[in-house]
Amino acid sequence: MRFDNRVAVLTGAGSGLGRAYALALAERGAKVALIDSDALDKDKTGANSGLESSHQAVLALGEQSMLFNLDVSDFAGVKQAVTEIISHWGRIDILVNNAGIHAPCDFDNLTVDMWQHQLNTDLNGSFYMTKAVWPQMKQQGYGRVIMISAASGLYGDMHETSYSASKMGLIGLVNSLYLEGIDHNIKVNSLTPHALTPMTANRLASSVKPLFSKSSIMASMMFLCSLDAPTGQHLLTAAGSVSHGQFTEFKSCYFSAEECKPEAILNSWQQIYQAQPVNLHRSGEDQVLAWARRGAGERHITIE
Incomplete structure (x- = not known):
């Protein structure tokens, strides 16, 4: 699978998985535009770190690269960067929307500013x-x-409300936006990865850390970037596994008015909770139609 003559834009590309995504695509021929907000940070040696390091790593692979020191919550800056990328290439x-922040906080101490900053970034x-x-x-x-x-x-965790x-x-964004892209060959999906990175290192036990390599994550990411990618889907990948996720509804119980x-x-x-079988719905409209059919069936009403 190659990405020759493709232009990829990656956010949060200065470290961790964002950097790995960029290098994986560049290794397979893509031109990459790297976006992060740390381009001016310096390490102790005085050399550019983060975004500049990712940029140089791409160039070392022999591929073209652009870099933007940019906070993705700055819409004017985002539009300007996209304009420059299109003008250049x-x-x-x-587009891999990887930029994010992670600052666990119990709900009592979560401020409005902290909440807004999280949503503005992610x-x-x-x-x-x-x-x-x-x-x-x-x-x-x-x-x-x-x-x-x-x-x-997807599942929630303590002190992770924002x-x-x-x-x-982002899951809801995928679930609706992909429908608008179908007629234009724009495919929109989500990827839920977990790998050993500086952000996650303190959340993994030492015994399992070696399991959380990036191999299945990179493969899944490139699959979703490919010509034959699906659309409107959600992949979960970590520790060598790849799975497909979807919201499910357990069998309903009917009550008369x-x-x-x-x-x-x-x-x-107890009957409602995890009642079998599980039902899958392709869209909100599909769910509404299922409700209508159930209600009509209980009332012996025929609908088309």
């Missing part, structure tokens, strides 16, 4: 980037957009 084929930043590249992708009839989510977003909310918001009281739900809770 003529197109944008791939959720709004991904929206801004996608909004900026979308017209170009539509015009050229090709695009691949990946939202990088997190296990805490992080979970912003990462789960006369019977439907909170006490009835309480009494039926």
Whole structure:
């Protein structure tokens, strides 16, 4: 699988998985535009660190690279960067929305500013980037957009309310946006990875750290960037495994209007909770149609 003549834009590209994504695509021929907010940081030797290091690593592979010291929550800056990329290379084929922050905090001490900063970076930043590249992708009839989510977003974790909310918001963004991209060959998916990085090192036991390499994550990312990528899907990958995720609904219990009281739900809770079989729905409209069919069936009403 090659990405020759493709232009990829990656946010959060100065370290961790963002840097790895950029190098993986460059190794397979992509031109890469690197976006992060640390380009002016210096390490103790005085050399440029972070974004500049990623930029130099791409150049060392013999591929073209642009870099932007940019906070993705700055929509004006995002639009300017995208304009420069298109002016320089003529197109944008791939967008990997990887930029994010992670600052666990118990809800009692979570401030409005902290909440807003989290959403501005993880959720709004991904929206801004996608909004900026979308017209170009539509015009050229090709695009691949990946939202990088997190296990805490899908399932929740202690002291992760702002992080979970912003990462789960990306799932909702994929679920609707992919429908608007179908007619333009723009494919929108999410990737939920977990690897050993500076951000996650203190959350993994020493005995399992060697399991959390980046191999399955890089493979999944490139699959979602490829010509044959699916759309509207959610992949979870870590420790060598790749799986497909989707919101599921357990079998419903029906209550007539006369019977439907909170006490009835309480009494039926064990039946409602994880009742089999599990139902999958392709969209919100599909869910609404399922509700309508259930209600009609219970009332012996025929609907088309």
